[in-house]
Amino acid sequence: MAKPDSSSKTDPAAGYDLNTDSISSGKGHATPTRKEREAANMRPLVSSDRKAGNKASRAKMNEAREKARVGMAKGEEKYLPTKDKGVQRRYIRDYVDARWSVGELIIPVMFLVIILTFINNAVVQSIAIFALWGFFLIAVIDCIIAGVLIQRKLTAKYGEEKVQKGNRWYTAMRALQLRPMRLPKPQVKRGDFPA
Numbered sequence: 303m304a305k306p307d308s309s310s311k312t313d314p315a316a317g318y319d320l321n322t323d324s325i326s327s328g329k330g331h332a333t334p335t336r337k338e339r340e341a342a343n344m345r346p347l348v349s350s351d352r353k354a355g356n357k358a359s360r361a362k363m364n365e366a367r368e369k370a371r372v373g374m375a376k377g378e379e380k381y382l383p384t385k386d387k388g389v390q391r392r393y394i395r396d397y398v399d400a401r402w403s404v405g406e407l408i409i410p411v412m413f414l415v416i417i418l419t420f421i422n423n424a425v426v427q428s429i430a431i432f433a434l435w436g437f438f439l440i441a442v443i444d445c446i447i448a449g450v451l452i453q454r455k456l457t458a459k460y461g462e463e464k465v466q467k468g469n470r471w472y473t474a475m476r477a478l479q480l481r482p483m484r485l486p487k488p489q490v491k492r493g494d495f496p497a
Contacts, residue, residue, distance in 0.1 A: 377486035386486060390456055390466050396496040397452055398476045399488035404437075404444040405478035411437050445474035 334342075373381030377392070385391070411434065418430035449470030456465045481488060490496070 374485060375487045377489050382486065385468075385472070388466065390460065390469065391472065393456065393459070393496050394452055394469060394473050395476060395484075395486065395488070396490045396494075397455070398448065398473055399481070399484070400490050400493060400495045401448070402492065403441075403448065403477040405441040405474075406480055408437070408441055408478060409480055441478065445477050446470075448477050449473045 370381045374383075377395075379387060386395075415430045415434045419427050421427065452473050453465070453469055456469060476484060
């Protein structure tokens, strides 16, 4: 059997040039080593100018916090804490903000009682303290009534099995705050009750 002639670089049957030296192999450069790739991908964990990096980071965080604070004050759902999220909690907030609550006046009444206790008269001090306890009792009764009313409205609107737990407590806590101090800020005017 004859050995193929290695000196012939062309295939006479096909007419193709089989010279492998003239065929390009593709990339044109060697595959980089792992060490070279890691060095190319290396980025410093801390910027070379630490003060500028810290300042930029702080400014970015402050901007994000301010955006979240404004969003929460406006009542935007994505910025609210978990306890304030949901359509039922929005309904409660709108209902409480639309009505007058006795609990809103607790802080001003407490300041008045503190001032009255400075008067050097035991009768005035006693009357002020008893009036404060009576006011607390009225505020608690008002919160209970508001909680029951809202619970009934939520049950009628969403069904008993879909009503969230803790709605009465949420109602009471919102009703005991001064209107300007409430967060999220009131979105409705007084007397503008939700449907």
